[in-house]
Amino acid sequence: MAQEKLYGVMAEFDRAEQLIEAVKQVRSHGFKKLDAYTPYPIEELQHALGHEKSLLPRLVLLGGIVGGVGGFLLQYWSSAIAYPLNIGGRPLNSWPAFIPVTFECTILVAAVTAVLGMLALNGLPMPHHPVFNVRRFALASRNRYFLCIEARDPKFDAAKTAAFLWSLNPTHVAEVEV
Amino acid sequence: MADGSASVTPAAPTPLIAPGHTTASVTDKIASVVLQRTPRWFYPAFGAAFLLLMLFLYAVTVLLVRGTGVWGLNVPVAWGFAIINFVWWIGIGHAGTLISAILLLLRQEWRTSINRFAEAMTLFAVACAGLFPILHLGRPWLMYWLFPYPNTMSLWPQFRSPLVWDVFAVSTYALVSLMFWYVGLIPDLATLRDRSRHWFARTFYGVMAMGWRGSSAHWHNYEKAYILLAGLATPLVISVHSVVSFDFAVGVIPGWHATIFPPYFVAGAIFAGFAMVVTLAIPLRAVFGLHDFITARHLRNMAKIMLATGLIVAYGYVMELFFAWYSGNPFEQFMVINRITGPYRTAWFALILCNVLVTQLLWFPKVRRSVIGMWIVAMFINVGMWLERFIIVVTSLHRDFLPSSWGMYSGTFWDWAVLIGSIGLFLSLMFLFIRFLPMISIFEIRTILPKRSRGEVS
Numbered sequence: 001m002a003q004e005k006l007y008g009v010m011a012e013f014d015r016a017e018q019l020i021e022a023v024k025q026v027r028s029h030g031f032k033k034l035d036a037y038t039p040y041p042i043e044e045l046q047h048a049l050g051h052e053k054s055l056l057p058r059l060v061l062l063g064g065i066v067g068g069v070g071g072f073l074l075q076y077w078s079s080a081i082a083y084p085l086n087i088g089g090r091p092l093n094s095w096p097a098f099i100p101v102t103f104e105c106t107i108l109v110a111a112v113t114a115v116l117g118m119l120a121l122n123g124l125p126m127p128h129h130p131v132f133n134v135r136r137f138a139l140a141s142r143n144r145y146f147l148c149i150e151a152r153d154p155k156f157d158a159a160k161t162a163a164f165l166w167s168l169n170p171t172h173v174a175e176v177e178v
Numbered sequence: 179m180a181d182g183s184a185s186v187t188p189a190a191p192t193p194l195i196a197p198g199h200t201t202a203s204v205t206d207k208i209a210s211v212v213l214q215r216t217p218r219w220f221y222p223a224f225g226a227a228f229l230l231l232m233l234f235l236y237a238v239t240v241l242l243v244r245g246t247g248v249w250g251l252n253v254p255v256a257w258g259f260a261i262i263n264f265v266w267w268i269g270i271g272h273a274g275t276l277i278s279a280i281l282l283l284l285r286q287e288w289r290t291s292i293n294r295f296a297e298a299m300t301l302f303a304v305a306c307a308g309l310f311p312i313l314h315l316g317r318p319w320l321m322y323w324l325f326p327y328p329n330t331m332s333l334w335p336q337f338r339s340p341l342v343w344d345v346f347a348v349s350t351y352a353l354v355s356l357m358f359w360y361v362g363l364i365p366d367l368a369t370l371r372d373r374s375r376h377w378f379a380r381t382f383y384g385v386m387a388m389g390w391r392g393s394s395a396h397w398h399n400y401e402k403a404y405i406l407l408a409g410l411a412t413p414l415v416i417s418v419h420s421v422v423s424f425d426f427a428v429g430v431i432p433g434w435h436a437t438i439f440p441p442y443f444v445a446g447a448i449f450a451g452f453a454m455v456v457t458l459a460i461p462l463r464a465v466f467g468l469h470d471f472i473t474a475r476h477l478r479n480m481a482k483i484m485l486a487t488g489l490i491v492a493y494g495y496v497m498e499l500f501f502a503w504y505s506g507n508p509f510e511q512f513m514v515i516n517r518i519t520g521p522y523r524t525a526w527f528a529l530i531l532c533n534v535l536v537t538q539l540l541w542f543p544k545v546r547r548s549v550i551g552m553w554i555v556a557m558f559i560n561v562g563m564w565l566e567r568f569i570i571v572v573t574s575l576h577r578d579f580l581p582s583s584w585g586m587y588s589g590t591f592w593d594w595a596v597l598i599g600s601i602g603l604f605l606s607l608m609f610l611f612i613r614f615l616p617m618i619s620i621f622e623i624r625t626i627l628p629k630r631s632r633g634e635v636s
Binding site: 035036039041042045046049054057064078079085094097100101103104105108110111118119121122124126131139140 | 398
């Protein structure tokens with residue numbers, strides 16, 4: 001049962017255009033569990049893979065709101081409730097003076113959300129991943145383009161999928177061990 | 179151009195990246211700077227910076243042991259070098275975020291070659307800047323009192339004070355710059371992990387890259403995060419120097435209490451920051467042979483930004499004179515006359531020479547094309563921006579309203595030691611950065627290569 005030990009089958013391409021074409025072919029053949037690995041972000045590839053809209057912008061908006069409201073409340077509470085200073089009868093809730101810190105807190109929490117949210121949505125840090133078992137995969141961070149059909153795809157069959165990937169004119173096809 | 183066939187398109191700009199590069203050659207070239215053996219020149223260069231860093235530590239130790247009395251501070255000039263250096267460094271620290279965030283949003287593709295080390299420069303400049311107000315506190319070990327936290331004294335920071343705004347602005351800026359820089363580094367750290375042969379380097383870069391594998395789904399979120407960070411950093415960078423200027427503008431001291439301060443400070447910060455980027459970029463590209471990536475066009479564009487922001491700064495100087503005259507306020511008028519003809523007039527004239535007169539040389543294409551010429555102009559601006567903060571801090575404070583409380587100020591040996599030592603801290607961090615991390619964003623250069631072949635970028 002070699003198939004149980006496989007993460008998937010991976011094809012390597014020389015050029016980004018070949019990869020994008022291959023992704024379209026693979027998707028039109030009904031494969032669903034696949035991912036492409038490239039040395040730089042490629043917009044057409046993301047369209048071809050049909051990624052859903054990223055959740056990140058909404059998370060960041062939420063982070064910004066939390067930061068802004070939290071920052072203001074912190075100042076309101078400490079200046080008007082916890083430690084009120086009556087200076088010539090001026091209002092304790094002097095909100096115009098609270099704007100700079102409210103603004104900085106908004107940016108800070110939104111930015112932290114953007115970074116941590118990106119890492120969380122991507123499942124990073126992940127020290128190891130099966131794709132690294134393919135020796136030539138090191139080139140994914142240089143100049144090669146990889147396409148992996150994963151074993152959890154219902155249509156997956158190690159031999160047939162590999163043969164199908166060979167038909168897409170890759171330079172290499174390799175089985176990805178778990 | 180070199181083949182002699184008369185060029186029919188004379189307007190064709192110098193390319194952003196020298197022709198003939200592929201994703202592979204770009205990767206290998208930039209990564210090799212980090213992965214090669216340490217070049218011989220590195221040791222004396224780093225050693226010199228490290229000596230200055232030791233001077234810094236020594237001067238700070240003397241300060242901590244003997245107190246702020248070792249500095250030239252006294253009433254009426256209680257701000258002195260510490261605040262001058264703080265504003266100078268934080269100004270330098272503005273170019274990185276400007277280049278990475280604002281120029282990214284404006285789709286200025288040329289930023290790609292310089293954004294990484296400009297961001298590093300920002301980070302290190304902000305680190306230097308942040309130290310000065312802390313050292314200036316008198317009891318620096320109590321600096322955590324600046325932050326709002328429940329304490330046994332039942333005290334809270336005074337949130338109506340620009341000095342507290344400053345704490346929030348500078349610490350937010352430092353953190354956001356760090357995150358922006360690190361996020362930008364992740365794919366390149368993965369590249370270094372895959373390229374390096376030594377087990378230690380592989381482990382180090384592997385841990386830092388957090389298992390980045392260039393998955394398309396990851397790039398999708400990554401690009402969103404990067405552009406969102408850029409969008410957040412853009413108003414932040416404007417806010418930071420505005421808040422720094424509030425430290426002055428909210429006070430009632432003549433020469434400080436002006437509405438022009440925030441934009442004038444922000445322009446000055448960009449001016450100073452680009453000058454420092456040019457100061458560092460020119461030697462770096464010569465030493466590492468990076469002329470293919472940091473081309474004459476990059477230097478020219480930076481020269482133009484320096485010229486534009488320099489003109490805004492000059493406009494600020496003119497407006498200061500105008501406000502003093504137009505306000506009809508005798509204290510403001512005295513302040514201006516004292517600046518130009520008083521005991522600090524040499525510094526004022528040197529400031530005008532550095533920031534206004536020398537900068538005008540950048541109008542000449544000949545100067546913008548000359549590497550040495552650009553570097554000299556940038557050095558003048560570095561000095562000029564320090565003088566600007568010196569003039570603002572010292573001339574306003576030393577003769578304010580009451581002649582009975584007038585005084586003179588000058589830095590002592592320890593003031594200068596901390597200033598020069600902080601340059602050592604900055605350069606040491608910079609040297610470590612160029613030795614251990616890719617100083618040009620590899621993946622972003624890879625990204626613009628196919629755009630160039632499609633003719634979207636020249």
